[in-house]
Amino acid sequence: MSVSYQAVGWNRQKKIYDWLIAGFCVFYISVFVGLTLVFNPEATFETLLIRTTSTLALLLLHVILSIGPLTRLNKRFLPLLYNRRHLGVTMFCMAAVHGGFSIFQFHSLGNVNPFASLFISNTHFTSIADFPFQALGFFALLIFLLLAATSHDFWLRNLTPKVWKTLHMFVYVAYLLIVLHVMVGVIQYETNPVFILLLAAGSATLITLHLLAGRKEVQKDNQNYQLQMDGFYEVCRVDDILEDRAKVFCIKEERIAVFKTAGTLFAVNNVCKHQNGPIGEGKIVDGCITCPWHGYQYLPHNGCSPAPFKEKVSTYDVKIFEGKVWLNPAPYPEGTERPGAVIELEPVIIKPVTPQNI
Amino acid sequence: MRNDEFYIGWMQGAPATFIQFVRKYLLLIFFLAAVVGVLLATSQKKFSTATFEYGKTTTIKGVYAPSPVPHLSVKNNNEIVFIPLVGYGKQGAEGIIQELEKERGISLANKEVTFNGTLLYGDGKVLLQIDKNEAPLKQLSNAEASLPSATKALGPASLKGEVIDPKCYFGVMKPGEGKVHKDCAIRCIAGGIPPVLAITNEKGEKNYVLLVGANGEKLNDKVKDFVAVPSTITGELMQVDNWLVMQVKEMKNDMATFSSDASSQIASACEASCCKKRMQQ
Numbered sequence: 001m002s003v004s005y006q007a008v009g010w011n012r013q014k015k016i017y018d019w020l021i022a023g024f025c026v027f028y029i030s031v032f033v034g035l036t037l038v039f040n041p042e043a044t045f046e047t048l049l050i051r052t053t054s055t056l057a058l059l060l061l062h063v064i065l066s067i068g069p070l071t072r073l074n075k076r077f078l079p080l081l082y083n084r085r086h087l088g089v090t091m092f093c094m095a096a097v098h099g100g101f102s103i104f105q106f107h108s109l110g111n112v113n114p115f116a117s118l119f120i121s122n123t124h125f126t127s128i129a130d131f132p133f134q135a136l137g138f139f140a141l142l143i144f145l146l147l148a149a150t151s152h153d154f155w156l157r158n159l160t161p162k163v164w165k166t167l168h169m170f171v172y173v174a175y176l177l178i179v180l181h182v183m184v185g186v187i188q189y190e191t192n193p194v195f196i197l198l199l200a201a202g203s204a205t206l207i208t209l210h211l212l213a214g215r216k217e218v219q220k221d222n223q224n225y226q227l228q229m230d231g232f233y234e235v236c237r238v239d240d241i242l243e244d245r246a247k248v249f250c251i252k253e254e255r256i257a258v259f260k261t262a263g264t265l266f267a268v269n270n271v272c273k274h275q276n277g278p279i280g281e282g283k284i285v286d287g288c289i290t291c292p293w294h295g296y297q298y299l300p301h302n303g304c305s306p307a308p309f310k311e312k313v314s315t316y317d318v319k320i321f322e323g324k325v326w327l328n329p330a331p332y333p334e335g336t337e338r339p340g341a342v343i344e345l346e347p348v349i350i351k352p353v354t355p356q357n358i
Numbered sequence: 359m360r361n362d363e364f365y366i367g368w369m370q371g372a373p374a375t376f377i378q379f380v381r382k383y384l385l386l387i388f389f390l391a392a393v394v395g396v397l398l399a400t401s402q403k404k405f406s407t408a409t410f411e412y413g414k415t416t417t418i419k420g421v422y423a424p425s426p427v428p429h430l431s432v433k434n435n436n437e438i439v440f441i442p443l444v445g446y447g448k449q450g451a452e453g454i455i456q457e458l459e460k461e462r463g464i465s466l467a468n469k470e471v472t473f474n475g476t477l478l479y480g481d482g483k484v485l486l487q488i489d490k491n492e493a494p495l496k497q498l499s500n501a502e503a504s505l506p507s508a509t510k511a512l513g514p515a516s517l518k519g520e521v522i523d524p525k526c527y528f529g530v531m532k533p534g535e536g537k538v539h540k541d542c543a544i545r546c547i548a549g550g551i552p553p554v555l556a557i558t559n560e561k562g563e564k565n566y567v568l569l570v571g572a573n574g575e576k577l578n579d580k581v582k583d584f585v586a587v588p589s590t591i592t593g594e595l596m597q598v599d600n601w602l603v604m605q606v607k608e609m610k611n612d613m614a615t616f617s618s619d620a621s622s623q624i625a626s627a628c629e630a631s632c633c634k635k636r637m638q639q
Contacts, residue, residue, distance in 0.1 A: 012370045020384065027388060031395030042405035044532045055398050059391060075365070076379035082367030105531070106542035109447025111549045121541035121548075127613060130587055134541055188537040192401035198394060283364040295366040 017083040021090050028056050050102055057094035058182070061175060062202045064088055069213035071293075075281065078292055085151040088171075092148035099141040102134065133185035140177035143170050153274075161273055179203060221250040232319060232326035238343055241265070241325070246289075248280035251329035255280075256316050258325060259289055259300050264340040266300035267316035267327055274311070302337040320344070403533065408480025410529030417496060418486060419472045421503045426570045426603045427552035428452055430473065430486065431505045438505050439484065440599035442552060442568070443473070444525045446489040448542070450550020450578075454490045462498060472497035478529040481564060482600070485528055508599055515595040515604065517567060519557035521584045523547050524566070527556065540586035553581045555591050555604070567595070567602040572618035577606060583614035593618075 010018070032052050036043050064087050070077040107114035107121070122132040147168055149155075156164045179199065187196050225233040235249045235258070246259040248270050255270035257280025268289065270280045277293030284290070288297035288306060298305055303313040312335035317328040320341045332338065363373035372380075420430035420441065428451045430441045443451035459466055474496050475488040488494035523546035526534035533539055535556065547553050555567040569591065571577050584591075589611040593604045609616040 011368060013367055013372065024388065024391065028391045028395050031392055032399050035396060035399035036402065039400050040402060040405050042407055042532065044405075047405070047532050051398075051402075055394070059394055063387060074379075076376050077383070078365045079367070079372050079376055079380050080383070082365075106539070107545060109449070110545040111448070112545075117541065117545050121544040124583075124613060130537070130540075130613065132541070133537070184537075186538055189533070190401070190403055192403075194397050194401040198397060285364065285366065290364070290366060292365065295368045 013079070014083050014086070017079075018086055021087055025056060025060075025090065025094070028059065032056070046101070046105055050098055050105065053094045053098040053101075057091050057098060058178065058202075060087060060091035060094065061178065062206060064091060065171070065175060065206050066209055069209035072213035072216060073209070075292065081293055082295075089148045089151055092144040095141055095144050099137060102137075106134070128184065129188060131180075131184040133181050133183075133188075136177045136181040136184070140174040140181060143174035143177070147171060147174075156274070161275065165276055175206075220248060221255070223250060225249070225251055229321075229326065231330060232317070232328045234324050235327045236325050238265070238320055238323055238325055244284035246280040246282070248278065249327060251327065254316075254329040254331060256327060256329060257282075257289075258318055258327060259284060260343070261287075261300055263343050263345075264300075265318050265320065265325060265343065266338070266340040267318040268298060268300065268303045269314040269316075269331065269334075271313070272296050273305075273313060279313070301340060302335055304335045405532045406480060406527075406529075406534070408527065408529040408532075408534070409478065411477045414476065415474050415492065416477050416486075417472055417474045419470065419497070421505050422455075422466045422469055422471045422473075424452075424455070424467050425574055426598065427568055428455055430471070431507055431599065433505060438507055438599045440507075440601045442485050442524060442601075443475075444478075444485055444487050444551050445549075446487065446491070448525075448546040448549040448551065450552065451488055452550055454488055454494065457490060458495050462495075464498070464500065466498070468502050468504065470497075470499040470501075470503040471495060478525065480528045481566070483524070483528055483566060485524055487525070508597065510597045512595040512597055512602075514593070516590060516592040517555060517557050517595075517604070518588065518590045519555045519567075520586060521547075521553050521569070521581050521589060521591075522556045522586070523551045524554045525551050527554070536586055543585045544582055547578050547581060547585065550578060553577055553585075555589075565602065567591075567604045568598075569604055569606050572605050572607050574605065580616055581609065584609050584611055584616070587611050587613070 029052055032055060033048055036048060036051070064084060067077065067080045067084055071081045103114050103118060107117035110117055112120065118134055118138055119132070122130070124130040125132065147170065150159065150164065150167060159167065182199055187199070225235055227234040233251050236247055241247050241258060241260040244261050246257040248255060248257050256267050257270040258265055258267045261284040268279065270278055272279050272291040272293065274291065274294055274296045277291045277296070279289060279291050279298070282290045282292045284300065285297070287299070289300050290297050296305065296311065298311070298313055303315045305311040314331035314334050315336050315338045316331060317338060318341045319326045320343060363375055365372050365376050418430060418432060418441065420432035422428075422430055428443045430443060432439045432441055443455070445451045445454050455466055473486060473488055473494050474492065475486040475494055478485040478487060520535060521543070522535050523543040525546055526539060526542060528534070531539055531542060534543070553569045555569055556564060557567065558564050569577050569581065572593065589609055591604060591606055592608040593606040595602060595604050607618050
């Protein structure tokens with residue numbers, strides 16, 4: 001995490017990601033504008049601009065919201081997650097062009113302020129079919145503006161990860177507002193069922209992905225650990241944890257990742273301080289636990305990020321008894337050094353070479 | 359995926375299996391984007407063929423009259439064409455006409471004038487936008503003028519349609535009707551552009567009726583609740599040259615009722631109130 005505000009550093013992967021975003025936008029705009037002009041040659045520039053940016057923004061929003069659950073279901077989607085904020089800012093830019101130009105087109109050059117016009121023109125707030133849909137889009141755009149403006153790690157640091165994450169969960173409120181904006185807006189005008197079917201398909205896909213990812217998380221959290229000894233719970237066999245990897249256990253609502261590295265087991269809190277990423281799905285890289293989401297790192301023995309970074313996670317006591325891993329879910333304060341549990345090597349029995357065992 | 363493969367975004371490259379997987383996903387996403395783009399582009403309602411000659415001005419000579427709405431009556435071969443006037447943006451023409459009258463110290467009513475403005479036309483109707491920044495009044499004859507305007511009373515009528523603002527409908531906006539354009543139409547009508555009822559018969563043919571009050575007064579501040587929703591308008595219908603004009607007595611839709619008769623407005627209000635009370639009971 002940047003310890004001070006600095007411009008986004010583009011590495012090769014980010015550059016590829018951004019070129020793909022640009023290519024995707026150009027591709028969609030070409031298809032939509034080209035076909036609209038072929039099938040509707042009377043289309044005006046203004047309407048094309050409003051419709052192209054709105055449909056592209058909604059398409060991007062579906063892609064953005066699907067990335068989270070997809071990565072929970074399959075780690076190979078992680079490259080899409082890493083630079084997702086650029087996708088979000090692109091989506092906001094499209095939505096801003098749509099919203100800004102719509103306010104100019106439909107509300108400016110009149111007898112009242114365009115922003116006042118947005119709320120006083122159609123006042124049928126109690127009607128479903130005639131509800132003033134543009135106000136819904138306006139509030140969604142405000143949320144997107146807030147999210148785009150705070151997307152830099154500078155804000156994550158200053159707002160604290162918890163507040164930042166909570167703020168960015170408002171993307172789901174914005175999505176709901178957008179769905180309503182479309183339902184009581186364009187779908188009240190267009191007669192072709194394609195519009196409502198596409199929106200329903202998009203929403204159904206997102207809901208399904210979130211439910212599947214949620215179920216997977218709940219299954220992890222609902223594991224029962226019955227055997228208990230002096231506050232320690234038996235969680236697995238030592239061999240169940242692969243070298244430089246971890247297994248995650250949820251005991252008494254504590255999500256704990258137990259890593260195995262260099263012949264020792266270490267237990268740290270599973271929630272990354274950056275964006276609540278699942279540390280336990282990470283790997284030991286250069287001696288550091290590395291979060292799979294954005295590569296944030298922590299030292300296994302004390303849960304501290306290597307200098308100059310300052311993130312810390314809680315640590316836990318872990319021990320080995322008869323080849324089993326025992327874990328105490330009582331957390332130590334973040335950054336507390338713990339010795340871990342040394343894995344004793346099993347004695348190697350060297351058999352004499354005889355003709356029978358060759 | 360091999361167990362030792364691990365993706366870290368800040369590294370220069372991603373593991374091969376991750377790259378292959380993401381490539382396939384991106385192909386799928388691009389394909390879906392194409393499908394969505396094709397479906398959306400080809401499913402939109404047809405745009406109207408109405409035209410707003412943006413950036414091009416035309417000079418028109420005719421007789422100006424402020425009622426039923428500010429318009430020019432223009433002789434075209436053997437018929438008189440009724441051309442409603444509108445202002446720049448979401449404004450009616452009245453303000454500009456008043457400024458011109460003040461400037462010239464003479465009423466323009468029933469005078470032969472030559473206006474320079476931007477034409478809007480579609481579906482057999484023509485409107486002229488005049489902009490005070492473009493010195494719209496090119497010529498003015500001080501003498502009273504008259505054209506043999508064909509005004510004919512058609513009697514009482516009740517018509518169902520959608521209240522629109524004719525400036526957007528006849529070319530400035532596409533679409534210039536329906537829910538998506540509702541706020542704009544409300545703003546245009548509030549700004550002085552005369553309201554029009556767009557009606558469609560069973561064959562899909564359209565006609566347009568300029569709406570004025572029961573005594574010929576402006577209705578701009580009364581029609582807000584009837585814009586862009588199916589409404590039934592009742593009143594005295596008349597033909598003025600190539601336009602239908604209705605002196606409105608009553609407007610109704612699912613959400614609102616308007617009556618030019620004050621006593622019936624009170625009755626409607628009482629009825630609504632009593633109905634509400636009954637529902638509460």
